[in-house]
């Protein structure tokens with residue numbers, strides 16, 4: 001029996017946060033599906049990718065930088081068909097009364113305003129091309145909360161609301177806008193958070209996953225690849241669970 005591969009040939013994809021973790025797995029998966037991929041990240045892109053990518057050092061909090069990078073993608077690759085917002089930070093490990101305002105503002109800026117910037121800039125090109133798929137990486141914590149992460153959780157809940165809103169704005173334009181909500185995934189962000197978090201909190205977080213394990217980035221990339229494909233044609237504004245059964249709604 002022939003395997004039905006996800007075909008992204010002829011598509012141009014931008015992956016923010018594509019240098020590490022879930023975004024890097026998406027970059028690899030998209031290259032394997034024959035997409036042309038641009039990676040926007042503040043970090044270095046690994047050199048062992050299975051294909052060429054257009055690398056750009058972009059801070060998604062900087063609207064002018066996002067606009068300039070978009071212009072480069074359009075100029076070099078011919079348009080923007082797919083946008084995956086995977087760039088994110090999780091710096092907070094304090095209860096809300098101790099939460100540093102600068103951490104709150106930084107998490108909102110990267111995780112939520114960054115998604116606003118890239119969607120704002122990419123959608124005109126998707127409208128011009130008559131096609132678009134946007135996948136925003138939120139978090140399970142946006143649904144059921146996570147102690148000591150007020151800024152992170154609020155930013156990720158905002159991403160779900162923004163996803164639903166943009167989806168309605170472009171629903172008639174062949175542009176699907178959806179979100180994923182990962183639980184704990186084995187990435188540098190998770191390992192860093194775990195190292196800064198009291199063991200009872202991280203053990204409690206892990207215990208909430210019915211499959212009793214954390215996710216692999218390639219598992220997230222598999223779902224995102226389908227969501228970014230033409231086959232995701234009648235679903236928009238939705239949130240796809242990546243939680244090993246932890247989802248509550």
Ligand SMILES: NC(=O)c1ccc[n+]([C@@H]2O[C@H](COP(=O)([O-])OP(=O)(O)OC[C@H]3O[C@@H](n4cnc5c(N)ncnc54)[C@H](O)[C@@H]3O)[C@@H](O)[C@H]2O)c1
Nearest residue numbers: 017020021022041042043059060087088139184185187189
């Ligand atoms: N790993 C988890 O357990 C988990 C759980 C839920 C949600 N998420 C979300 O998944 C996404 C990917 O996270 P990950 O776990 O792969 O983390 P990661 O740290 O491995 O990757 C995040 C990437 O985002 C980049 N980045 C950070 N700030 C940026 C900025 N201002 N502009 C551009 N790039 C920036 C980083 O350099 C990094 O390459 C994030 O949005 C994160 O919140 C992760």
